[in-house]
Amino acid sequence: MSERLAEREHRTTVEVSGSSTAVFTYEPVGADPSRPTTTILAVHGFRGTHHGLLRIVDELPRVRFIMPDLPGFGASGMFAPGEHSIAEYGDWLGALADVLGLGPETVLLGHSFGSIVVSHFLAAHPDRFTRLVLVNPISAPALEGPQAILSRLAEFYYWSAARLPASVGTALLRSRAVVRLMSEAMAKTRNTQLRAFIHAQHQEHFSEFATRESLLESFRASISHHAAEVAEQLDLPVLLIAGERDEVAALPHVRRLHARLADSRLTVIPGVGHLIHYETPGPAAAAIAEFIQEAPA
Numbered sequence: 001m002s003e004r005l006a007e008r009e010h011r012t013t014v015e016v017s018g019s020s021t022a023v024f025t026y027e028p029v030g031a032d033p034s035r036p037t038t039t040i041l042a043v044h045g046f047r048g049t050h051h052g053l054l055r056i057v058d059e060l061p062r063v064r065f066i067m068p069d070l071p072g073f074g075a076s077g078m079f080a081p082g083e084h085s086i087a088e089y090g091d092w093l094g095a096l097a098d099v100l101g102l103g104p105e106t107v108l109l110g111h112s113f114g115s116i117v118v119s120h121f122l123a124a125h126p127d128r129f130t131r132l133v134l135v136n137p138i139s140a141p142a143l144e145g146p147q148a149i150l151s152r153l154a155e156f157y158y159w160s161a162a163r164l165p166a167s168v169g170t171a172l173l174r175s176r177a178v179v180r181l182m183s184e185a186m187a188k189t190r191n192t193q194l195r196a197f198i199h200a201q202h203q204e205h206f207s208e209f210a211t212r213e214s215l216l217e218s219f220r221a222s223i224s225h226h227a228a229e230v231a232e233q234l235d236l237p238v239l240l241i242a243g244e245r246d247e248v249a250a251l252p253h254v255r256r257l258h259a260r261l262a263d264s265r266l267t268v269i270p271g272v273g274h275l276i277h278y279e280t281p282g283p284a285a286a287a288i289a290e291f292i293q294e295a296p297a
Contacts, residue, residue: 004029005058013075014099017092018082022075023100024050026057026065038292039064040133041102043093045112046222047215049074049205053111053277056135059285063292068096070114072214074205084217086225090121094128107292109133111277112249113222123230133239133288134227136246136274140253142223147248151223158219162212173215174207182206188245188273198278228253231260238264239291241284243272265291 008026015021031037040063044052050067051074057065069076071092072084082088097106108129110118115137122132142151161169172178183202187195209215238261242254251268258266267287272280 016096018080019071020077023068028062031062040107042067042109043114055281072210078210078214089117107131111135119227123233135241136249138226139228139257158216162216179206189279228257240266244270245273248274
């Protein structure tokens with residue numbers, strides 16, 4: 001990532017839905033003063049933080065990015081009270097946008113678990129935003145089909161960690177070996193430097209969750225819903241960015257979602273899986289830039 005990224009960043013903390021939410025804003029540089037600046041509100045994936053999307057941000061220096069850490073992750077607190085569910089995350093997202101004064105011209109972006117949160121939010125609030133980007137969108141039920149057994153095993157892992165004594169359960173969730181196994185399974189690149197960067201990012205940020213219980217709730221939310229559930233309710237321009245080798249958000253499912261949406265574009269990036277934001281930020285950013293330019297301001 002470039003040095004200019006740190007210069008673009010400023011952090012604020014806002015109280016939203018009972019959660020102390022950390023918000024990271026990346027101001028544009030070199031923008032054309034004669035044209036309005038596009039703002040993207042971006043929601044990261046499960047067990048991640050805003051850091052995961054930074055390589056895409058770095059590729060779009062003329063765009064303003066506003067990226068919160070989801071409640072229960074990173075520098076944000078948990079919901080208090082409230083379960084870490086898709087509905088609760090949706091209420092939080094709407095309240096956050098209101099607090100930040102973000103109007104309908106703002107582009108909403110979700111990656112992976114974030115794609116579920118933002119799509120369900122827009123289905124419930126169809127006029128709140130007018131453009132949507134889904135990166136590695138979860139487009140099919142996790143508890144059905146080939147992924148069902150793995151999803152249940154993962155749920156048992158998170159459930160067990162929440163039930164074990166605190167020191168044991170926390171150590172299990174933050175185990176470097178387990179995090180490395182997850183990272184190895186998702187990374188598709190053969191570039192040794194890039195793989196090392198991805199593994200370092202996962203080791204640093206995958207364990208930034210609030211509590212074992214909130215993590216379990218968020219995981220259950222992630223496997224209980226998907227973006228395609230609300231496809232017919234998304235009557236706005238949507239950009240789908242999919243990985244050819246994605247095993248979490250499989251390409252055939254994304255293609256079916258694409259076919260069901262009223263107004264969508266699909267960009268498929270060859271050779272990459274569920275880590276588009278790390279492995280191929282350039283092609284993802286190019287697709288986003290084109291989408292922003294073609295959509296009405």
